[in-house]
Amino acid sequence: MVEYSSPNTNKPLHLGHVRNNLLGYSVSELLKANGAEVFKVNLVNDRGIHICKSMLAWQKWSNGETPESAGIKGDHLVGKYYVIFDKEYKKEIDALKEAGQTEEEAKKNAALIKEAQAMLLAWEHGDPEVKELWSKMNGWVYDGFAVSYKNLGVDFDKYYYESNTYLLGKDTVEEGLAKGVFFKKEDGSVWIDLTEDGLDQKLVLRADGTSVYITQDLGTAQMKYDDYKMDESIYVVGNEQDYHFKVLFLILQKLGKTWATGLHHLSYGMVDLPNGKMKSREGTVVDADDLVKEMIETAKQKTEALGKINDFSEEEKETLYHNIGLGALKYFLLKVEPKKRLLFDPAESIDFQGNTGPFIQYTHARIKSLLTKAGYSAVTTTADLSISKTELEMIMLLAKYPGEIAIAAKGFSPASLANYLYEVAKMFNKFYHEVPPIIKEEDTEMRQLRLNLSAVVANILKAGMRLLGITVPERM
């Protein structure tokens, strides 16, 4: 099982989510290619104080605005009110600070946050009005996410919702107490002592008996296992949660869950901008939808400038721009080792030349064009031919393809495969340039051999790129 994406339903997706989505999708495909049966799941964080903030702001300031009436994608509309909440909240904090309160006091005492907390409580008590608003706004967000996911080309076999799982885990806590893995403090809170493992004491249940994050995850892990009985489960989550997952997995092991040994945290680094981290509230985020749109637009401009596809229909053109734009974006994000942080400079748009997605796509298109012009059909050559150094090196490189998939799958890392595919494409271009025109080759055996080689390259590029979630065009 691969769990990825896992968005909050209070704002649209940004570049960080894009990295997560592409990684999760690609790792799933890699595992499939390596022989596993894979389930892709999305654990949606659809409840909590952050959702209530958007809801409250919408209630107060929207005049009943909807995605339809505003002509805004649902997730963006909800995100807009999340930002408005934060702005108004800050105003209140400033006012309270001027009245002499400390920052901390002001944050707690602001009327807005109290209202949001009251709303969360009402939600938990099943208040019909709050629940209805919650369903409505989450619905908008899901419609928006569906579009983003479709554009990114990612999908899921199953969705889990925190509104259904946030109460889980209490049984697990009971189990842990019974087994003596957990202990209860005087105030009734439940803890586990991990100091012998070099970690800390960790709370697993509040004194008032309610769940915390890890309680919920313990329960969800159990539920997912009960649902699928998978022997491996991968969580694609950013590296700021390394500690959380270390603790989670350790607790499950101590509880004697044999399946806990199959749990992995695919930890990836933050996406940084040149001026530092992305912050949703400060508007310094690269929006996923905007980014995709820009990539497609860039692909369009570059393609039109080259003028090679003037005979394409409008629909074919749109498809091509989409494939190239997303190919550039996906390759850019996937070629870097997941655990490394990634720098994205919006000013320097993603390249289309050199070690890039479009370069590999171009190589594929070029080969397909060659094969078409040559009237290629796959026939094995039998003659004893002498081949060039480049041809030999290329054959050696191509032979490594199955091994590369295994390496990438075992390491949960598309990066090595991405770089391998680049090597293959580069090698082909070198070969293609060195060798005299293949179509005009008079030695039919040699001609066939070179076409066969080219065809193998095209197949590997196509299959390999597919594992990265990238479509290679026939022409570009």
Place this chain on the structure above:
RNA sequence: GCACCCAUAGCUCAGCUGGAUAGAGCAACGGUUUUCUAAACCGUCGGUCACAGGUUCGAAUCCUGUUGGGUGUACCA
């Protein structure tokens, strides 16, 4: 304080379980098209692999320490 991650060319990154003169792309400069797509190819320039020790016949790679950057360490998620 403690824990985890990262540090390789001006910039962005490769470098598998230690193996020969450390590789790409971008940027800069120069060249290649009457030949199968120039989103390509070839060349020049550019590195004390953060620093200091250690292990080893051999270290960018393993160990220790130092420095720098990031993250975490909530009865938030």
